[in-house]
Amino acid sequence: MKRYSGFLIDLDGTMYRGSEVITEAVAFVKQLEKQSASYLFVTNNSTKSPETVATLLKSMDVPATKEHVFTSSMAMASYLTRTKEFVRAFVIGEEGLLESLKESGMMVSEDEQPDYVVMGLDRAISYEKLAKAATYVRQGAKFFITNGDAALPTEKGLMPGNGSLAAVVATTTGVKPFVVGKPSPIIIEEALKRLGTTKEETLLIGDNYDTDILAGIHAGIDTLLVHTGVTTKEALKQKEAQPTYTCESLADWQRSIEE
Amino acid sequence: MKRYSGFLIDLDGTMYRGSEVITEAVAFVKQLEKQSASYLFVTNNSTKSPETVATLLKSMDVPATKEHVFTSSMAMASYLTRTKEFVRAFVIGEEGLLESLKESGMMVSEDEQPDYVVMGLDRAISYEKLAKAATYVRQGAKFFITNGDAALPTEKGLMPGNGSLAAVVATTTGVKPFVVGKPSPIIIEEALKRLGTTKEETLLIGDNYDTDILAGIHAGIDTLLVHTGVTTKEALKQKEAQPTYTCESLADWQRSIEE
Numbered sequence: 001m002k003r004y005s006g007f008l009i010d011l012d013g014t015m016y017r018g019s020e021v022i023t024e025a026v027a028f029v030k031q032l033e034k035q036s037a038s039y040l041f042v043t044n045n046s047t048k049s050p051e052t053v054a055t056l057l058k059s060m061d062v063p064a065t066k067e068h069v070f071t072s073s074m075a076m077a078s079y080l081t082r083t084k085e086f087v088r089a090f091v092i093g094e095e096g097l098l099e100s101l102k103e104s105g106m107m108v109s110e111d112e113q114p115d116y117v118v119m120g121l122d123r124a125i126s127y128e129k130l131a132k133a134a135t136y137v138r139q140g141a142k143f144f145i146t147n148g149d150a151a152l153p154t155e156k157g158l159m160p161g162n163g164s165l166a167a168v169v170a171t172t173t174g175v176k177p178f179v180v181g182k183p184s185p186i187i188i189e190e191a192l193k194r195l196g197t198t199k200e201e202t203l204l205i206g207d208n209y210d211t212d213i214l215a216g217i218h219a220g221i222d223t224l225l226v227h228t229g230v231t232t233k234e235a236l237k238q239k240e241a242q243p244t245y246t247c248e249s250l251a252d253w254q255r256s257i258e259e
Numbered sequence: 260m261k262r263y264s265g266f267l268i269d270l271d272g273t274m275y276r277g278s279e280v281i282t283e284a285v286a287f288v289k290q291l292e293k294q295s296a297s298y299l300f301v302t303n304n305s306t307k308s309p310e311t312v313a314t315l316l317k318s319m320d321v322p323a324t325k326e327h328v329f330t331s332s333m334a335m336a337s338y339l340t341r342t343k344e345f346v347r348a349f350v351i352g353e354e355g356l357l358e359s360l361k362e363s364g365m366m367v368s369e370d371e372q373p374d375y376v377v378m379g380l381d382r383a384i385s386y387e388k389l390a391k392a393a394t395y396v397r398q399g400a401k402f403f404i405t406n407g408d409a410a411l412p413t414e415k416g417l418m419p420g421n422g423s424l425a426a427v428v429a430t431t432t433g434v435k436p437f438v439v440g441k442p443s444p445i446i447i448e449e450a451l452k453r454l455g456t457t458k459e460e461t462l463l464i465g466d467n468y469d470t471d472i473l474a475g476i477h478a479g480i481d482t483l484l485v486h487t488g489v490t491t492k493e494a495l496k497q498k499e500a501q502p503t504y505t506c507e508s509l510a511d512w513q514r515s516i517e518e
Binding site: 124138159 | 381382383384385386389390393394397409410415416417418419420422423424426427428430431432
């Protein structure tokens with residue numbers, strides 16, 4: 001079996017399920033740390049800062065600093081500011097997105113026609129924000145969203161996700177958004193730049209075929225589907241493009257590479 | 260040409276365009292009044308009360324009282340309370356919808372599992388309202404919307420319409436809403452009950468093929484498409500089911516029936 005030196009690892013369903021830690025995954029990451037492998041947690045969540053995510057992971061005994069965390073907000077910021085300086089954006093989103101964009105030097109503006117309309121999950125969404133976004137998109141701003149997740153799993157059940165809210169602007173304007181988060185390859189390409197490993201030496205690990213695995217396939221890197229979260233074996237059989245590897249848990253995977 | 264004794268007449272694009280009155284349409288309605296014909300203005304707008312709509316029409320010199328106005332909110336109220344008494348609804352919407360539902364005897368409730376989730380345009384929309392609606396729909400409440408209009412024409416351009424906002428709940432839950440407003444036949448059936456004429460003796464008049472004319476076709480009544488609003492002659496050619504009649508303006512129509 002091929003040896004990898006870089007790992008892009010999903011969070012929910014891979015490292016934990018809600019508030020429940022997946023202990024095999026924690027043991028696996030500890031092993032990576034011991035071997036001085038490069039790893040980065042890659043999440044579609046746009047609302048949390050990398051510090052907040054790292055604190056949560058540390059509370060679960062996962063070796064993680066904020067440098068180990070890469071959110072869809074961070075991918076958005078680095079992608080949009082790479083090619084052009086001094087870009088202006090109208091932003092719908094929470095603290096995690098606003099911070100990332102401001103840190104990257106983007107001008108966040110309310111009242112001037114922007115280059116981009118950037119949208120992440122915003123639980124303080126209002127009609128005014130949606131109407132403004134629709135107006136700017138119709139006037140030519142490019143429409144980018146951190147992720148297209150339709151629903152957000154919470155303890156109270158599925159709540160509206162960014163994909164559902166972005167559909168308001170898309171339906172109003174007839175303009176389809178560019179998606180940065182998984183299954184888009186953009187977040188993977190940006191994560192690789194951060195991680196510093198090549199596509200050939202990097203493995204993407206996730207539980208969700210439709211986001212994690214497809215993002216890896218779209219970006220052209222090897223993928224490992226771990227059956228600890230969303231995608232069952234049955235569901236996987238229906239898919240045309242298969243992941244490079246599958247395993248029951250990351251304990252199984254660790255055994256298989258040690259054999 | 261067939262003589263009709265009942266008329267269901269659209270508003271925006273048929274009686275006026277924004278704040279501009281269509282004088283031929285006003286003359287036509289005055290003629291109807293003189294002949295003591297029955298007429299009802301049928302609108303997908305759910306936010307305004309019939310009194311407010313009548314006041315607007317009167318300011319444009321249209322002979323109209325609140326008894327001449329039938330909104331998608333009124334259609335919703337009469338449709339949902341016809342078959343069952345004491346139904347409970349969780350409502351997202353503005354004054355026009357809330358008033359209509361309360362007047363019909365429906366129990367409007369925030370915190371108990373309702374029979375229906377009823378949604379009309381609400382420019383004070385919030386994440387909490389959308390999340391609550393999604394939760395109730397997932398728990399089995401039937402999901403009804405006053406209209407599925409994607410965008411709302413305003414002086415500032417197209418703004419998000421009820422169809423776009425309802426898409427948030429539909430996408431989150433995977434449940435498609437029942438639509439009461441045009442092009443659904445429900446609003447037409449309810450309007451006919453209010454008007455008191457039969458399908459055979461009633462003509463529907465509107466400018467928008469995709470809402471007005473389709474509603475008439477779905478309900479099985481004769482339709483007149485007037486080219487003073489949305490649907491051009493070119494666009495009409497592409498449609499499979501054609502309206503019963505078309506005309507340039509209601510002055511042309513009046514001439515043709517007087518000949």
